[in-house]
Amino acid sequence: MTALPKEALRRGWCPSTLRPMETGDGWLVRLHPPGAQLTPPQLRRIAALAAEHGNGLVEISARANLQIRGVTPASHPMLVERLLAERLVDEHEGDGPQRLTLVSPLAGACRHSGASRSEEPGIHEHSRDRRSAGDSSAPTIGDEVQGLQALGVAAPRNDGQGLIDAAALSAAIEERVRSIAGLPAKHCVIVDDGGRQALDGFACDIRLVAVESGRVVVGLADTIWRGPVSELDAPAIVETVLRGFARARSAAPERIRRLRDLSAAALSGLGGLAETAAPAPRPAPRRAGLFALAGDRFAALVNLPFGRCDAATLDRLGAGVGTQQADIRFSPWRGLAFRNLSHVDAEAMLALANNLGLITRDDDPRLSVQACAGSPACSRAEAPAMADAAKLAEAASDLLAQGATLHVSGCIKSCAHPAAADLTLVGRDGRYDVVLGGTARDKPLATLDLSTLMARLQPGEEIHARLTNAARITGPRG
Template identity: 35%
Template sequence: MSAALRLPPPPVRRGACPSVAAPMPTGDGLLVRLRPRAAGLSPEKWRAIAALARRHGNGLVEVTARGNLQIRGLTADSARMLASGLDAADIALRSGTAIEVPPLSGLDPSEAADATPVAAAIEAAIAARGFALAPKLAVVVDGGGVLSLADMVADLRLDAERTAEGVMWRISTAGDAFSARPVARADAADAVETVVGLLGLLAALGPAARGRDLGEALVPALAGPTVRPSLPPVPVGPIAVGAGQVLGLRLPYGRIHADRLEGLANDLERLGATEIRLAPHRALLVPGLAGEALAATIRAAAAHGFRTDPDAPGNAISVCAGSAGCASGLIDTHAVADLLVAEAPSLFGGAPGIHISGCAKGCAHPAAAAVTLAGSAGGLGLVPGGRAGDEPLAVTDDAAAAFARLEALLSRERAPGEPLDSLLDRLGRSRLKAAFQGRT
């Protein structure tokens, strides 16, 4: 078995999200997930986060696929000291049900509506009613714009739409903006009331109930056509937002050391940045830069190890911590990702998304991907067009050889300009399986 496929202890299934109050055991100690209340934090506060991660954890800082912050390598005692340090740095955190809005809400003139007031009203209603909801239940309030949350899966979604009557909110259940089931359309006030009613139904169903449990019998589907938004770009490099630009910085595989984060904060402050925002797709956003300051920031961020090139192959990969940082991980996901970039470059020509998961849970990308590679007891499984928990088409214990064979097939068969998903469909499952497993 190759080094990228070392097996750690059997996985532990978890049902709650880690927080400062309830850290989660992982392969490298305890992990906490932080949701800052402020949309953006100053470079000074990012320096404080870096120092706390270094002092109380193992120095690794992560940004998740949903744009949350994680600190790794804690102990029970150091987690308590981390909480005290965050309070001392005046970094307020959200708790309870995750209510997510686009990272540029209120700043993007192209958005249909500012999602922040609607999200705040839902948060207040949940607190007032004391609903006991599933720990991982998520509500997305998407006002649209350049960096919308159209591709984010949620139990309940509110998507803003401009209509002749003004802004209306499409309410849907269990999915992203393309797959969720629409159940209502209302103005802001009625939309909040409707969502609170749906949350009440979920609370009545029990503390494990999710959006998928709101079937047709409980909540009929909305009749009539619905507006479908476009897929947002991965937030890497300069992004045009109105008349200005926002710089997207992606953490390599969602992880950076605190020393590099601190160096970035120092340079951004020197170059005039006043805030850094968390963003989905494991990224940070820096608004308010232009001209030479923007160019200098790109150079500085690249020097600290952040990805600044929107065309870099690694941007197409969603990857979890894997066996190096999670007790459930059955493979070294970062090693597999590096190997994939080196051995199978054809996978990244117009790739809509590649998911590498340490186990069948698929935490880094719960939805289907064009190509999913998932760890299992037998090795690395290939799931084209599916999720990590789906039955793999093929399994290998020699990832390098499998990727080389897959590359040979794709590069030989691909038509000029052919998208990856179209190529995979045309090749068919039997040829992909034979290439991955080395059988003819």
């Protein structure tokens, strides 16, 4: 392969393996593994390639995509050659989405996802905290579950079984719509199996939500709902909607960029299905920790702080999987799901990740913070968003624990989190525009430097008080 011409490196699109995006620290190469899954050896191989051909930093995006940073014009052809030869990516030509669908990282595997959020910490977090303190006699989850069973007490679990196989439906949709031209690169179809890992918090153009066994309702721009329909019919319905959207967009490409840009009448005309009510909201999902699957197997969900780690950390995670039968899926909470593990292996994976400084608990305050790479990694950023996010997460830990959300953006583009947050900080000439309860494009309350901002987050200050009120409305997770 030859290096891509500079004019091919446009900003504002979604990068891929074949078409990287130029950033402040080199090229960003986004990977789309076949079937959106990897084996442990494949994960280690990608870590090695990131260290060899990039700057050693890897990220997981909010669309659950893995990406390598710091690739150079000279190293990119060699990286692509290895990724394709070893079948680590599944790429197609064109400007449209490389992967259109988003599913839970437990899709197709989760019959019940561990204990309820109110019960599970009493087993998982207590035992891990004792072991991390050096207590080798501390029981594992398996020990404690067996102890409960010996006493005649059922092991804690929930009944949040998925109503459809979202992974299979996602694959069918991807296959069916790949040939549609004219779809924006950021277009998204969420396939929600109706189980415990609700995806209500993620924006999309089309949302499929299972409401009964084998049947889904179809949401268009989250405003118009149709169905319910059989999951077997859903791929054809999605194709019909997207082809209709592509035709409308071709007639007015500057005005129509996403499904939400269509009029209510135009939206209603897509799909040709009967109108129905929106599905009822579900409890917020657990995003990290131990999850029970079918057949006495388990998954360990591990998230990267602000979606980033180094290649060495990724390699250690791949090496730490206790069975080569495990499969790895990527999470929209910027993490990885190590699935098909035994109790012991899942516990060991969570302990390893915890020791590596990764997120293994759903109450970790860093999960309530969204941050982009910031400067100097991004040439457009006006502040070091990711570095500052770690400091801000610590300063605002009490607010985050109460349910407040924080978004730290290096510029107005808001790549990490286009939606509103309780506190949105937007880089401006080394300082931050402060937006309460809005997005990066809303009017700021003030523009502050980091030290002043951190002071204003302390109890007794106005920003702290207003965020406390917002968190009181939202409520803590768990």
